Amino acid sequence: MSEGLLAGLRIIEGSAFVAAPLGGMTLAGLGADVIRFDDVNGGLDANRWPVTKDGTSIYWASLNKGKRSFAVDLRNPEGRELISALITAPGPDAGIFSTNLPARGWLAYETLAKNRGDLIALNILGARDGSAQVDYTVNSVTGFPMITGPVGHEGPVNQVLPAWDIATGYAAAVALLAAERHRSRTGRGQLVKIALQDVALAATAALGYLGEAEINGVDRPRYGNEVFGTFARDFSTKDGRSLMICVFTARQLDALAEAGGLAAQFKAIEEARKLDLHDEAHRWEARAELAAVIGPWVASLTLAEATDKLTKAGALWAPYKMPRELVAGDPLLTKNPMFSRVDQPGIGQLWSAASPFEFADAARLPAKPAPLLGQHTDEILADILGLSSAAIGKLHDKGVVKSPRA
């Protein structure tokens, strides 16, 4: 059985795309037994790009690491009954269901709860009213696409990173743990809902954008690669690489000055503009002058030289990288205990991430591969649902369930 901080906790997941699978993977990474059920032909996202040359989804494999897979014919009433039984199986650490599938009919909370009154069910929604919304449509109403991208660009710049999916994935794990805590104290299960759109709007409010619009009457304009309200932006090196330099604190300014021998030039800016560059609002005011000093210095160095100087001085910075550079021996992976080489069946050896959490009282579980579709069907039928080999064989014969090569 699994170990880890959440060992023993069991979550049944009916999921597709990013947020719901990531929520489950987050708990699986801490040792929970996360069982993903799918149709025998695979779910909506079974073949999502990127795929390997022979069509195996790298996407799916990357979002379902460390889970068990239970494959059932979802159109077959007998198959649906097996899933209902799995979701409502007894035990104080079971009876937890997480889904972003349409939670209607046989998957509705009311229906499932008939078989387990203290069921916890999390419905991950696009919009609160249940209408379809995805990361990209949710992002469009927040205003971020209209202020992302180069100064002078017309129209929206979409995020490539599905940031709201990622946030909602972690939020899903919060919801499940909070509901399980409540149940362990009160005996009461419940339906929990979280909408991608609400996560996005709540974060937009949390970051002060709604307040700025309402109180100051302004929408923030595009500032390109600059971070609003302080000094932080990208620079180019002599050898054509880009790096990001940030100054959020007085100490980081001093470190940057030391790295480049720029203290006198910073002082000249302060005197000419009557500003104190240790104050972040003042750095924002003087950002053009600061860039005019820092830019030529970075441009006179190779990335290796800049790395040496900035790191020695303790400046806050990072180079821009691409995934191929990361997987080709970058210390960010090779020296990071979160990463290890994992053999993903059907795909090959991969750099895979374990849980990003470090709990001192429980060793970090190693990164695990994603399951093959239906890989754990038989053991789940036997161990959790208590079916005999004969009964399991019959289900296979009728095509109600599936295992790899069965």
Add this chain to the structure above:
Amino acid sequence: MSEGLLAGLRIIEGSAFVAAPLGGMTLAGLGADVIRFDDVNGGLDANRWPVTKDGTSIYWASLNKGKRSFAVDLRNPEGRELISALITAPGPDAGIFSTNLPARGWLAYETLAKNRGDLIALNILGARDGSAQVDYTVNSVTGFPMITGPVGHEGPVNQVLPAWDIATGYAAAVALLAAERHRSRTGRGQLVKIALQDVALAATAALGYLGEAEINGVDRPRYGNEVFGTFARDFSTKDGRSLMICVFTARQLDALAEAGGLAAQFKAIEEARKLDLHDEAHRWEARAELAAVIGPWVASLTLAEATDKLTKAGALWAPYKMPRELVAGDPLLTKNPMFSRVDQPGIGQLWSAASPFEFADAARLPAKPAPLLGQHTDEILADILGLSSAAIGKLHDKGVVKSPRA
């Protein structure tokens, strides 16, 4: 006292910027008693932009809603002792500390745990080794800036949304709840670490980017506003607005065809290209042809007309908006039970977000204002630390603690 799903749980927070405050606000939104301590002069982020005309930080107020504030002279040993006592105060639901401040010396786990052996302390780090990293430097190593932005653009395009901060904020709440669950079962507290950089790298792996680079040997190029592997992109209306249209499922394609009367043209694409547009990989192949059909249709409509047609047909889409539009009576706020008008002292009436979670067994707590610096100092000294009025008066006289107007 607070109500809500996590009522009774107490977290002491020493935080700045986004991730740590958001983690605390997430738990406060569920009823936890989250006490933020700050120096009597305010923390690192006390005056961050955006600010009001008279310099009050809208940023700080937006990230600390529903918390209590405890203000202490952090350079004064007596002040530090008060915070240590607060962090290690007795009670099964207390003894939880969350911080992204340097957790050294008097704030180190080892030091604090001397006074409470079952202390839970979460250290939110930039990089795993404790070195400074922020959202923008973490993002630069993931590769996303090099594939975000218009096709043909040279160099990085930074995200404006601090997506890794948001994710790490929710991850912090996961860590605290998981550690508290463990403590409630085993009696053992622990030090927990989570690094912004690891959250980002784990998500980059989860989204298949590392696998794609390693297995297929490619870095994904810039695709502008298109979503890789399906059909989704922005379009412009007759009245100069932009909207995002997504097709992730066969049903969404049919809805779009119905909205625009485009079925025949979609069929013509399928016949000319020998593709099945119900298959997302095929839609990706035919994305230019699809855009050439959908673009002129959207361009022939005002946003109001497009809204009517797309909504009626059940297409997956959204308009691009900006914060001023949202706060000016947009139903996304006015019809959303998550939002309400809140009077934020020193700032004014604001649209404020409550928790994005809906738990059926606990009514959603209304949005609450952020505290004034030190607003709850005296009640915390009395109720939690058990100090007499005389003792509290003395701390004020010595300047060790602070309350508003005290």
